[in-house]
Structures are given as C-alpha cells and as structure tokens.
C-alpha cells in the first residue's frame with residue numbers, strides 16, 4: 001500500500017455527538033508533533049501507538065452509516081495529509097456527508113504550505129490552532145481554548161456555533 005492509501009489511527013468512534021453537530025463517524029488518527037501542554041490525548045502523539053487502516057476500509061465504514069457525517073481528529077490529520085486528502089476527496093465525491101477536521105496548525109500556516117493546503121478543498125469545517133493550556137475554557141464547544149477557531153470552508157454545514165469566525169479567503 002502507498003502512503004496515501006492508509007492512515008495510522010488510534011480509533012474510530014461511530015455515531016458520536018462530541019465532534020461537531022449531529023451524529024458523526026470520528027476518525028482519531030495517531031501522530032502529532034505540536035505537543036501542546038495539557039493535550040487531551042498525548043498518547044496519540046506517537047504513531048507507534050496507532051495501527052494502520054486502509055483508506056478503502058475507512059471509506060466503507062463511513063458509507064455503512066447512512067446518517068452520520070464525518071470528523072477527522074487525533075493526533076493531527078495534517079501530519080498524514082496525503083492519505084487524509086484521499087479519504088476526504090472520496091467522501092465528498094462518493095457521499096453527501098460533511099467533514100469537520102481538527103488541527104494544531106493555524107489556517108494561515110496551512111494556506112502557506114502547498115502540501116498541507118491540498119486537503120482544504122475537501123473539508124467543510126476546520127477547527128484550527130494549538131490548545132493553549134493557560135487559556136483553557138471548558139465551556140467552549142468543540143475546542144479547548146479560545147484561540148482555536150471554527151472556520152467554515154464551505155456553506156454546507158450551516159450550524160453557526162460560538163467560536164465560528166468569518167472566513168478570510170486567501171488573496
């Protein structure tokens with residue numbers, strides 16, 4: 001299998017309501033080098049703690065649930081951007097599901113890196129930026145600190161949740 005054909009994951013949680021609006025199939029990947037102090041999931045930093053699953057198998061699992069949309073979390077999916085882009089592209093081309101994606105990179109950092117930015121066209125909502133322990137706020141929905149933004153990249157997910165910011169499109 002090529003690198004873009006498989007993803008190192010910690011787990012997949014089906015029909016969760018914790019990772020975005022409504023029911024979602026959440027893919028928690030392994031691998032994160034941001035190493036934010038106070039990270040909710042430090043065991044996900046090391047890819048050795050994960051296991052490899054093919055993009056085909058993940059897509060089959062996602063498609064088997066008629067009602068759930070999809071979330072990518074971790075870990076940081078952008079450290080496996082080739083394979084997650086392949087999965088996201090196929091989800092958007094073969095289903096009508098929406099995709100939320102969490103990352104420790106900022107939106108601006110992703111835009112400035114052509115390799116990372118390849119996934120953006122297939123994502124509906126990006127929750128960006130590192131977790132900042134000193135700013136932790138447990139009242140926030142879907143994010144741990146207020147620097148993290150809920151950025152709608154498409155109009156498909158219409159829920160406007162506190163933390164949603166207007167999208168500044170790149171020039």
Ligand code: SF4
Nearest residue numbers: 032035036039075104
């Ligand atoms: S980006 Fe997320 S998974 Fe990675 S260290 Fe920060 S809080 Fe943890």
